[in-house]
Amino acid sequence: MNSVIDVEDRYCAHNYHPLPVVLTRGEGVYVWDDSGNKYLDMMSAYSAVSHGHAHPRLVNVVKHQAAKLNIVSRAYYSDQLGPFLKRVCEVTGQDMALPMNTGAEAVETAIKAARKWAYDVKGVEDNKAEIIACTGNFHGRTIAIVAMSDEPQYQRGFGPYPAGFKLAKYGDVDDLEAQITANTAAFLVEPIQGEGGIVMPPAGYLKACKAVCEKHNVLFIADEIQTGLGRTGKLLACEHENVVPDGLILGKALGGGILPVSMFLAKREIMELFTPGDHGSTFGGNPLAAAVGLEAINILVDEDLASRSASFGNYLVEQLRAIDNPIIGEVRGIGLFVGIEINPAIASAREIVESLMVKGILSKETHETVVRLAPPLIITREQIDWAITQIKDVLISHHKTRLAS
Numbered sequence: 480m481n482s483v484i485d486v487e488d489r490y491c492a493h494n495y496h497p498l499p500v501v502l503t504r505g506e507g508v509y510v511w512d513d514s515g516n517k518y519l520d521m522m523s524a525y526s527a528v529s530h531g532h533a534h535p536r537l538v539n540v541v542k543h544q545a546a547k548l549n550i551v552s553r554a555y556y557s558d559q560l561g562p563f564l565k566r567v568c569e570v571t572g573q574d575m576a577l578p579m580n581t582g583a584e585a586v587e588t589a590i591k592a593a594r595k596w597a598y599d600v601k602g603v604e605d606n607k608a609e610i611i612a613c614t615g616n617f618h619g620r621t622i623a624i625v626a627m628s629d630e631p632q633y634q635r636g637f638g639p640y641p642a643g644f645k646l647a648k649y650g651d652v653d654d655l656e657a658q659i660t661a662n663t664a665a666f667l668v669e670p671i672q673g674e675g676g677i678v679m680p681p682a683g684y685l686k687a688c689k690a691v692c693e694k695h696n697v698l699f700i701a702d703e704i705q706t707g708l709g710r711t712g713k714l715l716a717c718e719h720e721n722v723v724p725d726g727l728i729l730g731k732a733l734g735g736g737i738l739p740v741s742m743f744l745a746k747r748e749i750m751e752l753f754t755p756g757d758h759g760s761t762f763g764g765n766p767l768a769a770a771v772g773l774e775a776i777n778i779l780v781d782e783d784l785a786s787r788s789a790s791f792g793n794y795l796v797e798q799l800r801a802i803d804n805p806i807i808g809e810v811r812g813i814g815l816f817v818g819i820e821i822n823p824a825i826a827s828a829r830e831i832v833e834s835l836m837v838k839g840i841l842s843k844e845t846h847e848t849v850v851r852l853a854p855p856l857i858i859t860r861e862q863i864d865w866a867i868t869q870i871k872d873v874l875i876s877h878h879k880t881r882l883a884s
């Protein structure tokens with residue numbers, strides 16, 4: 480037994496089921512364990528490490544800013560926050576931003592903004608505002624957010640839940656329109672469902688939903704915490720359908736794989752509804768986070784990580800689809816955001832993920848049947864080729880084992 484694992488298991492709540500590997504160092508697309516074994520990180524901390532581990536430009540910014548000024552709270556202005564938010568607004572086509580730390584906080588911020596807009600602008604009667612989310616969604620783990628979930632495990636044991644949330648069938652614009660009432664404030668959607676298993680809606684879905692929202696005076700809010708910042712081959716996944724959302728939620732890669740940095744962005748007329756004292760966060764928008772976030776955006780643009788994601792993602796999907804083995808049900812993905820559906824009659828996704836680890840690849844199962852591959856966007860073609868060879872070996876050997884048993 481590894482004593483480090485024992486200590487973590489003893490003192491850390493068991494709200495995750497980690498793979499039995501103890502990581503001690505990371506650089507670029509690689510991480511190393513406590514025995515010096517090297518792994519290709521094809522999970523990137525659920526897409527938070529799109530820039531790769533310890534990107535030299537980000538490490539430099541951390542060193543410089545950490546020695547200068549870190550936390551001041553929003554009781555004061557800082558020289559770092561304005562330039563960061565200006566840059567994110569420019570690249571996303573939004574007008575204003577409200578900085579937070581984790582993704583869930585930014586989603587909560589979006590919910591508050593939508594409700595306030597419903598009461599102050601749309602004229603919905605007090606406490607009647609509704610938010611429509613999608614079946615199969617994942618927006619985080621707070622009480623209000625799990626109230627929107629239809630995954631029994633996310634909810635069981637945590638009620639009672641706040642009211643005012645409804646579900647529309649993901650991928651079905653007619654169902655969205657059917658759910659809308661005079662009290663609907665917003666439609667909250669992931670352009671691709673990441674935790675749901677890399678689930679892609681039909682082409683044209685986002686654009687059609689945006690049109691329905693406009694028709695009924697409902698805000699269209701995109702949760703791009705996982706799909707944003709180059710992951711799907713565009714800076715934002717909404718760009719695949721030329722949709723500019725009324726509200727946009729970013730997180731994960733916004734912190735450059737170094738810090739938790741998130742934000743809610745919106746059109747000016749929505750964001751201006753927040754007045755001093757309405758909402759806040761002690762750490763949100765702190766100078767260190769702002770400096771890291773600005774550099775993270777600059778690197779995305781300078782290194783053209785979205786284009787890399789598009790071309791290498793296509794290549795990865797093609798290579799995976801070319802593997803001719805009944806263990807693969809389906810390969811889904813766009814950009815470096817890929818899910819392999821594993822035939823449950825042959826193996827569980829967890830078994831595949833554990834075998835990949837032994838081969839030097841870190842990935843993660845999502846639900847029982849999907850292996851998720853979302854490497855840092857700096858990955859090279861040679862590294863993908865190496866990964867394909869390992870993945871092929873693992874899938875074929877599981878299939879053989881199954882045939883022999």
Ligand SMILES: *Cc1c(COP(=O)(O)O)cnc(C)c1O
Nearest residue numbers: 581582583617618619702704705
């Ligand atoms: C990860 C994720 C969140 C929650 O972010 P946290 O930083 O874990 O709170 C919300 N929405 C989506 C789409 C996510 O992938």
